[in-house]
Amino acid sequence: MNEILSKIAECVEFGKINKAAPYPPQMKDQDGADELTRQALEEGVSAQDILTKGLMPGMETIGIKFRENKVFVPQVLMAAKAMSTALIYLKPYFLTGEVKQKGTFIIGTVEGDLHDIGKNLVSMMVEGNGWEVIDLGIDVKAEAFIEALKKHENAIVGLSALLTTTMVNMERIAKAIRAEIPEAKIAIGGAPVTQDFCDRIGADAYSADPQGLVEYLNSLVA
Amino acid sequence: MGKIVDLIMQGRILVSDGAWGTFLQQKGLKVGECPEEWNLSHPDDVYDIAKSYVEAGADMVETNSFGGTSFKLERYGLGDKVFELNKAAAELSRKAAGNKFVLGSVGPTGKILMMGDVSEDEMYEAFKEQVMGLEAGGADAIMIETMTDLDEARIAIRAAKENTECEVFCTMTFEKTLSGEFRSMMGIAPTDMVNTLIDAGAELIGANCGNGIANMIGIVEEIRKANPAVPVLVHANAGMPVYCDGETHFPETPEEMARLAPELLRAGANIIGGCCGTTPEHIRKVREAVVNRLIL
Numbered sequence: 001m002n003e004i005l006s007k008i009a010e011c012v013e014f015g016k017i018n019k020a021a022p023y024p025p026q027m028k029d030q031d032g033a034d035e036l037t038r039q040a041l042e043e044g045v046s047a048q049d050i051l052t053k054g055l056m057p058g059m060e061t062i063g064i065k066f067r068e069n070k071v072f073v074p075q076v077l078m079a080a081k082a083m084s085t086a087l088i089y090l091k092p093y094f095l096t097g098e099v100k101q102k103g104t105f106i107i108g109t110v111e112g113d114l115h116d117i118g119k120n121l122v123s124m125m126v127e128g129n130g131w132e133v134i135d136l137g138i139d140v141k142a143e144a145f146i147e148a149l150k151k152h153e154n155a156i157v158g159l160s161a162l163l164t165t166t167m168v169n170m171e172r173i174a175k176a177i178r179a180e181i182p183e184a185k186i187a188i189g190g191a192p193v194t195q196d197f198c199d200r201i202g203a204d205a206y207s208a209d210p211q212g213l214v215e216y217l218n219s220l221v222a
Numbered sequence: 223m224g225k226i227v228d229l230i231m232q233g234r235i236l237v238s239d240g241a242w243g244t245f246l247q248q249k250g251l252k253v254g255e256c257p258e259e260w261n262l263s264h265p266d267d268v269y270d271i272a273k274s275y276v277e278a279g280a281d282m283v284e285t286n287s288f289g290g291t292s293f294k295l296e297r298y299g300l301g302d303k304v305f306e307l308n309k310a311a312a313e314l315s316r317k318a319a320g321n322k323f324v325l326g327s328v329g330p331t332g333k334i335l336m337m338g339d340v341s342e343d344e345m346y347e348a349f350k351e352q353v354m355g356l357e358a359g360g361a362d363a364i365m366i367e368t369m370t371d372l373d374e375a376r377i378a379i380r381a382a383k384e385n386t387e388c389e390v391f392c393t394m395t396f397e398k399t400l401s402g403e404f405r406s407m408m409g410i411a412p413t414d415m416v417n418t419l420i421d422a423g424a425e426l427i428g429a430n431c432g433n434g435i436a437n438m439i440g441i442v443e444e445i446r447k448a449n450p451a452v453p454v455l456v457h458a459n460a461g462m463p464v465y466c467d468g469e470t471h472f473p474e475t476p477e478e479m480a481r482l483a484p485e486l487l488r489a490g491a492n493i494i495g496g497c498c499g500t501t502p503e504h505i506r507k508v509r510e511a512v513v514n515r516l517i518l
Contacts, residue, residue, distance in 0.1 A: 069399035072409025073370075077337055112254035114297050117334065117407075139254070164463045164470035165253045171468070192463055192470075 004040045005054040008033060008086065012058025012128070015078025017085050023078055033082040037089045047093035048100070051130055055083050055090075059128035063211030073121065076210075080124035087127070094132075102221050104132045104155035106148045108140030110173055113166035118190055122158065125210035131217060142176035149181055156217060159203075161190040171201040178202055185220065187213055225389055226282065226323055226363055227425045230453040230492045235512050238325070238457060238495025239275035239283045240505045244472070246271070246286070256298035258290050261310035268311070272318035278502035279509030280495065282323035284365060287311035287356060291348040293331040293340070304348075305355040312359025325365035326356030326388065328378055335373050342377055349381035353388070363389035367430045367457065370395055370406040372415065376422040383423040392424040393455060395432040396441055404441050412444040420452060430457035431497040434474050435482045439489045446490035453492045460499030472499025480507035487512070 010016075011033040014024045018034035031039070040050050062079040065071045093099040105126050109119045116138050127133045134152065136144055145157055157177065161170045170188060177184050187205040188198055198206035205216040229236060246257050249267045260268050272283045290308045292301045300307065308326070315324045331348060333339040353364050364382040369375040375392050382390040394415050396404040404412055412429065419427045429441045435458040445454055461474035483494055494512065496504050 069401065069403075069405070072405060073334075073407050074336055074409060077334065081337070114294075115332065117332070163253075164465055165247060167465050167470075168468050169253060192465060194465070197465055 002053075004036060004043065004045065005049060006057075007031075008036045008040065008050065008054030009058035009061070011036060012055055012079055012083045012086070013061045015075060015082050017078070017082045033086040037086040041089060047090045047098060050086070051090055051099055055086055056129055059083055059125060060211070060214075063125055063129075063209070063214060067209040067211045073117070076121060076125070080121070080128060083128040084124065101132045102130045102218065104134060104152045105158060105217060106134045106136065106145065106152065106155050107158040107160065108136035108145060109138040109160045109162075110166050110169045111139055111141045112169050113161050113163055114138050115160075115162035118162060119160040122160065122189065122210045122213060125214055126158075126217065129214045129218070142173040145173060145177055146180045149177065149184055156185040156187060156220065158187045158189065158213065160188075161193060164192045167192055167197065171197075174201045174203050187216060189213060223321065223323070223362070226391075226493075227389060227453050230426075234492075235487060236281040236493045237279060237505060237509050237512055238455065238493050239272075239280040240278075240496035240500035240502060241460075241498050242271060242284060242286055242288065242327070244470075244498050245501070256289070256295070256300060258287055258295060258307045258311065259298065259300060261286055261307050261314060265310070265314055269314045269318050272315040274502040275505055276318055276320065276322055278505040280322065280505050282325050282363075282493075282495075283315050283319050284325045284327045285311040285315045285356060285359075285361060286327070287352070288327045288329040288367070290328065290352045290355070291331050292351060293333055293348055294329075304351045305358070308352050308355025309359035312356045312361040316360030323362045324360055325363045325391065326353065326359075326361030328352055328356070328364055328366045328382070329368050330370065330374060333374075335371065342373070345374065345377050346381050349378045350385045353382045353386050357386040357388050361386075361388055363391050363426075366390070366392040366424075368395045369393070370410065371408045372410055372418050375415075376418060379419065379422040379424050389425050390423055391426040391428075391455060392419050392422075393428040393430040393457065394419075396429055396437075397432050398437060404437070404444065412441050413448040416445060416448040416452070420449070426453040426455055426493075428455035428457075428491070428493075430455075431459055434459055434461040435479050435486060438491075439482065439486050442486060442489040442491050450490070454490055455493040455495070456486060456491045457495045457497040458486075458500070459497045460501075460504060463499065474499070474504075476501070476504040476507035479504050480511040483508050483511040
């Protein structure tokens with residue numbers, strides 16, 4: 001049983017989606033996340049174990065490699081694809097409550113900013129680490145973040161911006177959220193964002209990479 | 223007027239223009255506004271930018287069309303105006319350029335091929351529509367820039383080669399990794415880029431954005447190791463942006479940029495210009511540095 005879970009973790013780490021997938025070349029013709037997850041469920045491995053001992057370690061490893069610049073966006077995207085392929089089979093268990101997610105994370109790119117590559121990357125990494133993710137999309141106004149936070153109590157919110165010009169909006173939105181929901185946990189990220197900026201606008205967390213955010217989120221529920 | 227690459231082959235060092243996006247913001251482009259729409263709504267401002275670079279001594283000016291594919295424009299509800307907006311962009315720069323060259327700017331689509339966001343054919347069609355607009359408006363070359371993915375770059379080059387008579391240039395954006403190597407967001411090293419872009423049909427390659435001029439020296443050195451002959455262009459940022467009290471500052475002064483220009487030429491660059499944060503003053507100083515070098 002442990003062997004199949006570590007194989008699933010490996011498939012996620014290296015982005016092996018299914019047997020037919022040509023990527024990565026070194027895993028050609030091997031079962032992928034798709035086949036192995038189905039097989040594990042058939043063998044009676046719990047969905048919870050598949051998530052926490054298969055998918056999550058795989059995503060964590062790729063997240064750390066990405067932070068260390070040992071892999072780049074394509075490898076993370078492939079890992080996320082393998083992860084989400086496996087996740088499809090686990091979704092029914094989320095709905096019945098048999099698998100517990102760690103919490104809810106709301107994410108969006110701030111008003112005026114139409115970039116979504118970084119936001120999507122973060123959203124997939126967080127989901128692959130056992131969180132429910134609510135993606136509000138791009139060009140998201142303060143009201144939409146606040147509304148989502150009110151709907152999902154105890155959710156943590158993440159604001160993304162790629163442009164230096166939309167950091168102004170990030171500041172405004174973070175402050176609007178804080179004014180409306182003083183206890184809200186606000187995380188921020190994006191190419192121009194810094195820890196200094198985070199401190200100045202009163203956000204709770206900044207990370208230069210998705211894994212740092214995952215670690216912050218996990219620390220809140222530890 | 224001849225071709226830019228012919229001038230380079232004759233040993234000429236050329237100067238390109240500076241920033242557009244940050245310049246438009248200075249002229250009042252608001253966050254969330256579509257820059258390319260200004261080609262129709264604020265043509266005088268767009269013309270002024272091109273003109274100020276020509277007056278600063280640039281041999282070529284870009285066009286206000288970086289986000290001019292349907293993928294970007296449709297986010298502003300302008301997906302049906304691709305040809306018109308790109309043509310207007312090239313016309314404005316053409317008018318300002320006089321006998322100087324016009325580089326039709328083409329930026330990334332924001333779509334990731336490997337995620338299946340779009341097909342290669344859809345991406346090709348989007349670039350095709352844009353470059354045809356740029357050529358119709360008078361662009362001499364198509365300047366595909368800020369690329370991070372080799373496949374997207376290759377498709378854009380092919381679309382420009384197959385559908386226009388323009389010279390086709392392509393620069394990618396690199397960042398320095400923790401171990402000090404240069405890689406694009408998609409993990410491409412400068413040396414990885416060289417053959418793919420040239421094979422696809424690019425007549426000039428190089429780097430833009432993501433770095434101040436100092437790092438660009440290292441990037442050009444890497445390109446030159448892989449290919450000593452291909453024409454190389456650099457559009458460097460005025461350093462990396464610093465955000466302070468609602469304003470963004472680019473720290474590199476025109477003097478600093480000009481001071482490093484000769485080193486960039488020694489590394490093997492043939493054309494030097496600016497990207498985000500650079501101003502006509504940066505280009506003026508670079509122009510002086512390049513002229514001085516030729517005299518020396």
